[in-house]
């Protein structure tokens with residue numbers, strides 16, 4: 001959607017480029033927690049805390065180089081350069097990078113290359129790890145809760161039937177239990193456990209505390225969503241609790257996995273669809289089995305990933321093999 005290419009999975013067009021992309025994502029996620037320490041304790045910078053500044057500058061150079069190459073390639077493609085390999089997307093809908101380059105033609109002072117590069121990078125960065133981690137946590141929870149997995153499969157089977165077709169985007173609104181599973185996963189393991197740092201633009205009161213202008217606030221969403229004061233049996237995986245749940249819950253503050261208000265995640269709808277479609281398809285097509293006890297511990301890192309990656313066994317459901325072929 002963003003660059004017109006695949007950087008993960010099968011049919012990756014340019015292996016080297018996709019490796020650089022994955023490195024950028026991983027390195028950024030790794031260095032952000034240290035950068036936040038330095039933001040809050042600026043004197044740590046004097047001691048060169050974990051070489052954060054140096055690392056961030058190196059990553060930024062890599063990010064800029066990567067994205068500038070993408071922009072140059074798109075320009076060459078537009079000018080009819082046949083040496084640039086055409087992507088799967090060529091001739092179909094415009095990708096976001098192309099839309100922004102078009103806008104640059106009418107407003108070059110605003111849509112500079114730097115602005116476009118950073119906008120594309122923030123979308124890629126914000127959308128990749130968060131979505132992938134959610135999928136991995138959801139599957140880990142489902143394998144640990146086989147009843148919920150069966151219930152999700154029944155819901156899908158009931159809607160589309162196993163033999164007929166794979167689920168598609170238009171089915172998603174009719175799969176409420178699948179959505180409950182995703183929300184319960186995001187409640188237990190929010191990929192933004194402290195949201196992003198927010199800065200108050202004016203003096204204000206939050207929860208009875210005076211917050212002066214320009215104060216940086218972190219919101220501990222992990223705690224809110226796992227607190228017994230807010231949720232019954234907070235550490236239990238109970239997708240049903242989201243059945244009649246609206247928005248963020250009471251006062252809009254119980255479920256905050258995508259943040260809230262003006263700076264909430266703009267990718268929420270997209271993320272919910274992507275995760276639901278991926279999770280739903282994996283449930284529909286395969287029989288799943290644990291190969292060992294699943295380690296449910298969260299590691300450090302900006303998106304609170306699993307410490308141990310999920311390993312599971314799957315084999316295609318018999319009646320869907322033809323469809324998969």
Ligand code: HEM
Pocket residue numbers: 122123124126127128130131134186190191192195196197256257258259260262263264265266267268270271272275
């Ligand atoms: C399961 C997936 C995702 C989760 C849980 C998630 C969660 C979040 C959270 C918690 C924030 C910070 C909100 C705040 O501080 O109040 C955020 C910001 C953001 N997200 Fe997502 N996100 C996800 C997927 C995506 C996707 C797919 C995109 C776009 C392709 C995206 C783009 C962004 C951007 C651009 C911001 C910064 C918004 C701003 O500062 O105004 N996110 N996201």
